Amino acid sequence: MIRALRGRLRRPVTALPAAALALALTCAGALAAQPAAAADDPSGLPDASVARSAKPAPTASDKELRDRVIEAAKDQATPETTPKKTPFIIGGSETTISSAPWMVQLSYYDDTTGAGYFCGGTLVAPNKVLTAAHCVAGLDWVKNGAVVAGTAGLLDDTSGTVAGVWRQWNHPHYNSTTIQNDVAVLTLDRPLEQQWTRLVAAGDSASYAAGKTATVYGWGLTSGAEGADLSATLRKVDLPVQSDATCNSAMQTVLGEDDFIEGSMFCAGTPATGTDEGTKSPCNGDSGGPVIVGGKVVGIVSWGVSGCTAKGAYPVFTKVSSYTWAAQPRIDDTDLSFDGKADILARTPSGGLFEQDSKGTSLAQRAFQGTGWQGISWGLQADLDRDFYQDLIVRDKGDGKLYRSYLNHSSGEFEWMQISSVWGGYKSYAIPGDMTGDARPDLVAVDSDGSVYLYPGKGNGQFYGRVKVVDKAWKNVRIFGHGDLSGDGRADLLVRNSSGVLYLYRGTQQEHTPWSTRIQARTYWNFTSYVSNGDVTGDGIADVITRDSGGTLWLYPGTNKASSSLFGSRKSLGTGFNQYNLLF
Numbered sequence: 195m196i197r198a199l200r201g202r203l204r205r206p207v208t209a210l211p212a213a214a215l216a217l218a219l220t221c222a223g224a225l226a227a228q229p230a231a232a233a234d235d236p237s238g239l240p241d242a243s244v245a246r247s248a249k250p251a252p253t254a255s256d257k258e259l260r261d262r263v264i265e266a267a268k269d270q271a272t273p274e275t276t277p278k279k280t281p282f283i284i285g286g287s288e289t290t291i292s293s294a295p296w297m298v299q300l301s302y303y304d305d306t307t308g309a310g311y312f313c314g315g316t317l318v319a320p321n322k323v324l325t326a327a328h329c330v331a332g333l334d335w336v337k338n339g340a341v342v343a344g345t346a347g348l349l350d351d352t353s354g355t356v357a358g359v360w361r362q363w364n365h366p367h368y369n370s371t372t373i374q375n376d377v378a379v380l381t382l383d384r385p386l387e388q389q390w391t392r393l394v395a396a397g398d399s400a401s402y403a404a405g406k407t408a409t410v411y412g413w414g415l416t417s418g419a420e421g422a423d424l425s426a427t428l429r430k431v432d433l434p435v436q437s438d439a440t441c442n443s444a445m446q447t448v449l450g451e452d453d454f455i456e457g458s459m460f461c462a463g464t465p466a467t468g469t470d471e472g473t474k475s476p477c478n479g480d481s482g483g484p485v486i487v488g489g490k491v492v493g494i495v496s497w498g499v500s501g502c503t504a505k506g507a508y509p510v511f512t513k514v515s516s517y518t519w520a521a522q523p524r525i526d527d528t529d530l531s532f533d534g535k536a537d538i539l540a541r542t543p544s545g546g547l548f549e550q551d552s553k554g555t556s557l558a559q560r561a562f563q564g565t566g567w568q569g570i571s572w573g574l575q576a577d578l579d580r581d582f583y584q585d586l587i588v589r590d591k592g593d594g595k596l597y598r599s600y601l602n603h604s605s606g607e608f609e610w611m612q613i614s615s616v617w618g619g620y621k622s623y624a625i626p627g628d629m630t631g632d633a634r635p636d637l638v639a640v641d642s643d644g645s646v647y648l649y650p651g652k653g654n655g656q657f658y659g660r661v662k663v664v665d666k667a668w669k670n671v672r673i674f675g676h677g678d679l680s681g682d683g684r685a686d687l688l689v690r691n692s693s694g695v696l697y698l699y700r701g702t703q704q705e706h707t708p709w710s711t712r713i714q715a716r717t718y719w720n721f722t723s724y725v726s727n728g729d730v731t732g733d734g735i736a737d738v739i740t741r742d743s744g745g746t747l748w749l750y751p752g753t754n755k756a757s758s759s760l761f762g763s764r765k766s767l768g769t770g771f772n773q774y775n776l777l778f
Contacts, residue, residue: 236593253359253383259357294428314480322382326376342355343388360381364379375458377512377521395703401487401490401492410485410509445508460513463509494512495509496510529728535551545566548563548774574625576635578625585598596616620642630704636651640673646662676727676728679760680760719740727739741772747767749765
């Protein structure tokens, strides 16, 4: 038995010379064009840019971001020969970025300390990267980080896109000693054009069945020998998933300690041989990269043994299905002020529009956004194309059609486009999030006869043909909700009947049966307005705002409990809100 040498987890750093890596940084890319807006704005709607002037500025210039990558390249990633826990492809083969377009490089350089780190990551939305908490925790990625996407080579000077980090989140209970809860999400300062992929669903056990083939990607060390460098080209390796019992026994034997934690970790591969020959494993530099099964991210490269080849060892990964509930809300979040807390819009009868940004459990002073909004009968907020910019979905009183205000990345302006795929005559609408399991926001609508229709989202502001999911059983209900209310990582729906009883319908992500058995959440919910834009408090849990008949606005903070305790104690957000005839 080999005794482990315990210590703080080492972050892998790039070993490529700065001069060579500089070639990788002359990369450029353009944002994909969005669907074209109508030639003229609808007659009942104001200019789409009136209320949409706020855009996040890049955190740094492209040159500054690329300089960070160059500086991060100056440190070396030299493995040790004595087995101990370490982040870490040995074996496997080179691959193209077209086979893994969602694969990104994460470089960190602090010019104050001279510390440089390299990790992998997965693009899981146009502006969201899933990675390991040990790559993020304790570091200021907004100030010192850079992300490179769209290239398989660390030495590729012909393609790729660079981005900064706008916001960072790592699991609040990440443990740097046990490496438990090793999951993080970076929000980029711009959406990227590269194809993204989605997380495995919470509760998915089939993806982790022993013998299932998992594919790991990265630019990590290709040898366990001292002085080895990172791979200059993206590599992948196929590994068979192992049972928890096998992982636990093997790693305890190699390390001499019980470091494998069932439920939050899994391992894959075959036992390392003790040398490079015959070993297939991620290694230093692969940390934070994805483990893919069935086109979904099931794991994050987390830890293994120093040198990556200790006889009998397996690489260990974060079990993403155990953390979908925590990560997915961070991936789905979007708001008007770009701080991760959902904001509110309010319209006066004369058509004046005001924005009030969330401060967590209170609202900032209202900001006037413009006039001309009296022509809409209702409005919703949702990021239909998941580009980091909140869309406004409204119904025009004049023609009864639905329209979407969105940022056209080709023109750089906010524009209107008709949502031609959805009828504008339903009695109630909601955009809860992903109802079908494809990671794109879907729309739910209730007809006057109580029938309910699901419109699967295309991810570009339009929707596929409707699917009837309830037959004449929801007459006179109000539907709302945005995000995960029950704590399982799936978007849910709230339904209030004519008697004021509120029901929670937990999402299943199955198109024809999108909800499980309803749960009665509250009674006497007789409010004049319901606003559900997602996470208002910033804790990653969806919330709801209501207005009572006296004009007081109430925040009902979500608890992630699928029961009558769905919300915590309500908090007043202020009075005088009866001056508005529309809140959304």
